[in-house]
Amino acid sequence: MNIIVCIKQVPNTTDVQIDAESGRLKREGVESIINPFDEYAIEEGVRLKERIGAKVIVITMGPPQAETALREAISRGADEAVLISDRAFGGADTLATSYALSGAIKHIGDYGVIFCGKQATDGDTAQVGPGIAEMLNIPHVAYVRKIEDINDKTMKVERMMEDGYDVIETPVPALLTVVKEINTPRIPSLKGKMAAKKAVIKMLDAAAIGADTQRTGLNGSPTQVMKIFTPPQRVGGEKFTGEAPEVAAALVKKMTETGLI
Amino acid sequence: MTMDYFLSEEEQMMIETARTIAQEKMKAVREHYDEKEEFPWEIVKEFAQADLCGVYIPEEYGGFGKGIMGLVLVVEELCKVDGAVALSLAATALGTLPILIAGNEEQKQKYLPDIASGKKLAAFGLTEAEAGSDATGMRTTAVKDGDYYILNGTKCFITNGGDAETYTVFAKTNPSRGARGISCFILEKGMPGFDFGKKEKKMGIRASSTRELVFNNCKIHKDQLLGKEGHGLMIAQATLDNSRPGVAAQALGIAAGALDEAVTYARKRVQFGQTISSFQGIQHMLADMATEVEAARCLLYTVARNIDKGTGTRTSKESAMAKLFCSETAMKVTTNAVQIFGGYGYCREYPVEKMMRDAKITTLYEGTSQIQKNEIALNLIKESAKAK
Secondary structure (H helix, E strand, O other): OEEEEEOOEEEOHHHOOEOOOOOOEOOOOOOEEEOHHHHHHHHHHHHHHHHHOOEEEEEEEOOHHHHHHHHHHHHOOOOEEEEEOOHHHOOOOHHHHHHHHHHHHHHHOOEEEEEEEOOOOOOOOOOHHHHHHHHHOOOEEEEEEEEEEEOOOEEEEEEEEOOEEEEEEEEOOEEEEEOHHHOOOOOOOHHHHHHHHHOOOEEEOOOOOOOOOOOOOOOOOOOOOOOOOOOOOOOOOOOOOOOHHHHHHHHHHHHHHOOOO | OOOOOOOOHHHHHHHHHHHHHHHHHHHHHHHHHHHHOOOOHHHHHHHHHOOOOOOOOOHHHOOOOOHHHHHHHHHHHHHOOOOOOOHHHHHHHHHHHHHHHHOOHHHHHHHHHHHHOOOOOEEEEOOEOOEOOOHHHOOOEEEEEOOEEEEEEEEEEEEOOOOOOEEEEEEEOOHHHHHHHEEEEEEEOOOOOEEEEEEOOOOOOOOOOEEEEEEEEEEEEHHHEEOOOOOHHHHHHHHHHHHHHHHHHHHHHHHHHHHHHHHHHHHHOEEOOEEHHHOHHHHHHHHHHHHHHHHHHHHHHHHHHHHHHOOOOOOHHHHHHHHHHHHHHHHHHHHHHHHHHHHHHHOOOOOHHHHHHHHHHHHOOOOOHHHHHHHHHHHHHHHHHHHO
């Protein structure tokens, strides 16, 4: 059985800068990192491998530079890495991304559990994981904080909710998106880093996964970003200070003046 | 700039891994372990998981095969943050070296992989209450009885004592032969007749356990003998040639950590309307500290490279020089770091007082600074005599 982990490269959020004129993210010179939530997905994939025995294959869609992220995933314990890269994939929205990733997963085959981070820290959509599951026609559970039990046919997981958690049983194969509560990612080991250095990253283009290029990249993306902007900062309200009776009187006066009361 | 020591990619990899663990895992808990004097098992697990425990162990025994230089780089980097927690790893190397130096193939296969993977820690048992600098004064005996040896005696000040699983222990097999009557054995925790005595309460390195090893008619098979009978002291000396750079690395790391803290603090602390780093008195202290740290590093790395080159000649003199210089530097630099912090430096809320306490041990164990000087002088005289 293969455990598939889908990851994304994102700009390091500690030093994100927005171009004041275009309103776009300045990517030049900004370090790319593995989406932090995906690190939990990689760790959980590796832990599941250690628990049940399987192969962890990490995949990403992106330009050739995304290989760095894949090598880092290998240093964190993944066995193999696949880069899905083609000009035809450029400009993909969440739908086209889900389509391409699901095509690659079908191509790899024999998948049992597919892991994704709950969302990426750049787009913050949380749509690609569930999107892949839909395209593969398998169940998904989002916001998973624990895998309780797993066998060849089913698994029982805990889904984190705002007011507690749900225990969900799902058939396998299934896709899980994970929250940071699920584990503490390991620090890459020396042997992992050596493996990452030597690893051969498998490349797949649109033709290799049999993708319909009308459904990939910009062509396959119904979502078009019109504008990205930083919302204007809210100006602070008026502050009344002094003794309570004076402050109350001033407040009532102000509210009457502005027609609030 | 940072001085370029022409480190290989793998060496940089080891430093980076050690730094990540030090910053992300050790920094937050160093005060806790110092205060509680607990053994840092949670951090040892991190070392193991990251493959740091076996950096100096050859690859055929599950290590990373990066020699004494590998050990030095990892220990230095860990000790920049905490010289006590890192000692679990460094003292294991000390306990393992006799097996690497004198072990037969079976012994290496049996003991090294578990140490390399971090599954087991090791310890080195040489010192006794009446045998510190003078190891030949030891009283522990190993009396041959057929295929076995019976050990009796007590070792003291054993780092990792009680927490390690594997022990290399020195005992007299022939007390009448003095230095040539000592042999080295591998012992395992739990062997009948092998117990632990009191745990020392120390000035520094408080996260490290220091205990007595007590042998009471401890019967061990002759397969546990390392090398030949009577070769114990030679094994111990060869071990120290290789392990003293490890202590030097601990000292260097503590010094480098204290220097960083002192520079950062001096740039922030304002007195008389300006940062104290603008005062020449402070600047000159920092300049001396930085120069000494860099000089110590140059000496240590060069000695470590020489050891790994394996020219066949002993490095007793050079290893002693590295240990002497690095440990005395650590004492000076940490003392000055406390001075720069002023009263705050004396308080446990700031890290430098612990660094000063931890630094002191490096001038004492594996031979005091005075013993290092003896070693250096003795070799100087010998070399000179040979040249004539």
